Amino acid sequence: MSHQEATQPATMNQQPEPFPGAAPTDDGLPSEALRAEYQDLVDQVRKHRAAYYNDDAPLISDAEFDQLYSRLELIEAQHPAIVANDSPTQEVGGEVSAAFTPVEHLSRMYSLEDVFSLEEVVAWGEKTMANAALRAAGHHLKWLCEVKIDGLAVNLLYRNGKLVRAATRGDGTTGEDVTHNVLTIKEIPTQLAGENWPEEVEVRGEIFIPSAEFAAYNEALIEAGKAPLANPRNAAAGSIRQKDPAETAKRPLKMFVHGLGVRSGLSAATQSETYALMASWGLPVSPYSKVVDTLDEVLGFIAANGEHRHDLLHEIDGIVVKTDAFEIQRNLGFTSRVPRWAVAYKYPPEEVNTKLLDIQVQVGRTGRVTPFGIMAPVKVAGSTVERATLHNQDVVKAKGVLIGDTVILRKAGDVIPEIVGPVLALRDGSEREFVMPTACPSCGEPLAPAKEGDVDIRCMNAESCPVQLTERVAHLGGRGAFDIEALGYEAAQALTVGPGPDPAENGGVIAPAGPGPITSESQVFALAQSYPDPALREALAGVNVWREIRSKGAGTGKFQLAPYFYTKATAKKESVPSKTTEKLFTELDKAKSQPLWRVLVALSIRHVGPTASRAMATKYGSMEAIREQLAAPDAREALAEVAGVGAIIADALIEWFSVDWHNRIVDEWAIAGVLMKDAQDESITKHLEGLSIVVTGTLPTYSRDAAKEAIIIRGGKAAGSVSKNTAYLVAGEAAGSKLDKAVSLGVQVLDEEGFVLLLNGGPEAVEGRPNPEA
Structure with missing residues (x-):
């Protein structure tokens, strides 16, 4: 569902698709089955629109609503006679809540035409440029590109520079008076600054909660044992619809303005000029807009903001493209619902709904035990997702998710998928609570907090727990550590010990059939030295992993054992090391010369990431010097003073190096040829010290x-x-x-x-x- 400019018109160049029961009768009229389907779609769209706009509690994801709405439009396009006068496709936004005083906007607030592909953006642009009225007038189009804020549309009415009313969009003609709540947002001026503002002007914009503030607010709710808010958009909308403005004031709301309604006496020729004017009046104008000359530049703006959408101040779900000149906007005009001079391109959805089938736990490389959800597979942010993190048992409880719930799933770019919360209205009573295990699912040892007051529980059997070993080996091969291309998670599983059950009987979890050739990460680099050894080759040849059986390119859900390091023997060819295996041992040998900071990251020391590791490597230059510092009486104070380290990381370093088997890892890597020091470049001066x-x-x-x-x-x-x-x-x-x-x-x-x-x-x-x- 579109947020900045509410409803979903049909996408451009969309070809009609047949629907079940959609065929016309012999006399060309819609069949009873099609009429029934049409009425069902109308009812569903109305229900979900009301849940979204009036209750701020959507029952389905935006992407699912888009599909429903597009089907409704498609049937209407194929069968115009079936279209009802009160069809949702003829309306803008939602209804006005009876809880707030209805107010009429001085000029109508329209929707935007949504498109879902770059080809549709180009088609819309070319159609706009080909407009006969524009050609006759000899206009050169400039395009105003803006990010599409995922917030609540609001209309501010100023008279003689004074804010007299704030209203939601409502149905486009009538909105809800939310003036008292909007006055709690400090960025919105009650009196315009500067000069030359019209006697009467409607300022349109979006109220939102910045991403960082939303995350912090939710963390505070969870710490207080309260359910977190589902997403920034619903949180913003719910905040503005609070009965008590004091409650609204507690939410970190902001607003960016992006348009004008009535503007008596305003002389600006372009929309971008009005943005400069509004900024001079003290109104909060979005910094994320740009005027461009060509459609190629429009596509470039879409691509750049798509790549960095999570670096912005707030959530976005697309890009709005407008013709910049007001005269061109007037010439192009409006349909009954949308302006012909603007379009909204929507990025692939990052939030969908799916069924939570189960909650299981996984053990990380530092022993932390994390719940994760197993869900009905669903496509989100361009990839199919079946699992998502739930962080810890307290988060599961605070979010209120039950096994069997329909849940909101979010995947932002490359971020790990996360279950946001349940759709409470869809519960049927069959759901059940998740119970955190008390024993490690990998080694069976008891689970407990590392120290008093910790929220997370851990498996303390770090040296011998098979899953922790696998995770540490996978980590040391990762890009942030030794960066060993052929040492991914599956290779780490194959190398380590831990026979696993058939994934078809293990919730789809693939575990090595084992045993692998190593029992500690200390042995990883020794493998490269002993690779020619027949005994090692024999051990590698015997390592099998579970592989899903595929049919016509698709998974079957059935698994079979297959060799990992060696090819499968046939009647004509014997089993030999695979190309991936040869590459693994070549890459292991090359990785020995990686810089010291990567070695420190690879050791899986709690809290020690790239920043602290770089700082340590820069300060000490060698593993020997670091160990000497750790043995000194003032170790904690000296380490804590290193920029980028601090007291917590200093304690973690001291604790880690106090364990015998940890030190064996360092010693055995050094014996295997891992470089434990950085060459000092005397030409590099420390002229950024302290900055x-x-x-x-x-x-x-x-x-x-x-x-x-x-x-x-x-x-x-x-x-x-x-x-x-x-x-x-x-x-x-x-x-x-x-x-x-x-x-x-x-x-x-x-x-x-x-x-x-x-x-x-x-x-x-x-x-x-x-x-x-x-």
Whole structure:
């Protein structure tokens, strides 16, 4: 369901598809089956629209609503005679709630035409450019591109610069008076600033909750034992519809304005000009808009914001494209529901509904036991998802999810899928509670918190727990550690010990049939040395894993044992090491020369990630020096003083290195040839010592990791967020909210050219350098 501009018109160039019972009768009239299907669709769309707009509690996902609405439109397009005068396709938005005073907008608030492919965006643009009225007038089109805020549409009415009313969109003509609640949002001025504002003006915009504030608010709710809010959009809408403005004031609401209704006496010629005017009046204008000349540039804006959509201040679900000039907008006009001069491209959905079939637990590399949901497979954010995290038992309880629930599933880009919460209205009484196990599902040892007060429970059998070993081996091969391309999770399973049951009888969980050739990660690099050994080859040849049997390219749900490291023997060919196996041992040998910080990350020390590891490697230069520091009387104080380390990580380092078998890992890796120190480049000076530098966006030649490393080896701190202590922000393409915050705090902004100057010459080299143009 569209949020910024409510309903779903038909997508462009959509070809009619047959529906069950949709065939006309012999006289060409719609069949009874089709009429019944049509009425059912009308009823469903009305029900779900009411749940979404009036109750702020949707029963289905936006994507599912899109499908229902598109089917309804398609039937109406095929059979115009069937269209009822009160069809949902003829309406805008939802109904006005009886709980609020209804108010009429001075000018109608329209919907937007939604499209779901780039081809449809181009088709709409070309149709707009081909408009006869525009050709006759000789207009050159400029396109105003904006991000589509996932919030609640609101209309602000100002008279003589004073805010006199705020209303929801409602049905487009009549909205709900929510003035008292909107007044709690500090960014919305009650009196316009500056000058030249019209005597009467309607300002349209979206009320939303910023992503970071939403996450923090939900964390606070969970800590208080309360159910978290489902998503920012519903949270914003529910906040504005609170009966008590004091309750609304507790929510971290913001607003961006993006349009005007009535604007008596306004002389601006383009919509982008009005944005500059509104900003001068003190209204909060979105920083995420751009005027472009061509459709190729429109597609570029869509692509750039799609790649960095989660770097923005708020959630978005698409891009709005408008003709910028008001004269062109007037020439193009409106249909009964949508302006012909605007379109909304929607990204693939990141939030869907599906059935929660079961809740199981998994054991991580540090022993942490995490519940995860097993769901009916569903496509979200471009991939099919069957499992999603539930973090810990307290989160399961706070979210109120039960096994058997229909749940809201969210997958934002590459982020791990997460179960947001249940759809309570769809419960039928068959659901059951999840009970956290008390014993490790891998080794059977008791589960307990690592220390008093910890929320997470852990398997303390770290050295011998098969799943923890598998997880640690997979981790050391990952991109953030040794970056061993052929050592993924399946390879880690094959290498480690732990016979597993048939996945068809194990909830689809694939475990190695084992045993593997190693019993500790300390042996990983020794494999590369002993690979020619016939005994090792024989051990590798005997390792089998479960593989799903496929038929015509699709999985069957049945599994069979297959060799992992060797090819399958046939009547004509003997079993030999696979190409992947040969690559694994080549990559293991190459990985021995990785820098020290990657070695530290690979050790799976709790809390020690790339940032702390880089800081340690920069400070000490070798594993020997780190161990010497750990043995010193002032170890904790000295480690805690290292920028990027601190007291918690210092304690974690001391604790980890106090365990004998942990030290054996380091020793055996060194014996196997792993380089445990960094070559010192005397030409690199520490002229960024003590400076906090943030890198954001996409730089032309530096990867994010390379940029951070360049900062750290020069003594600087590669920070993740902008604050008053930030010395510089290095901003690439699609820098997002971090750039906005840096500008607001007066932090100096550098592009890549300025960044290189800073690296080579220190602060003096960029002193007085102006911020790059946005």
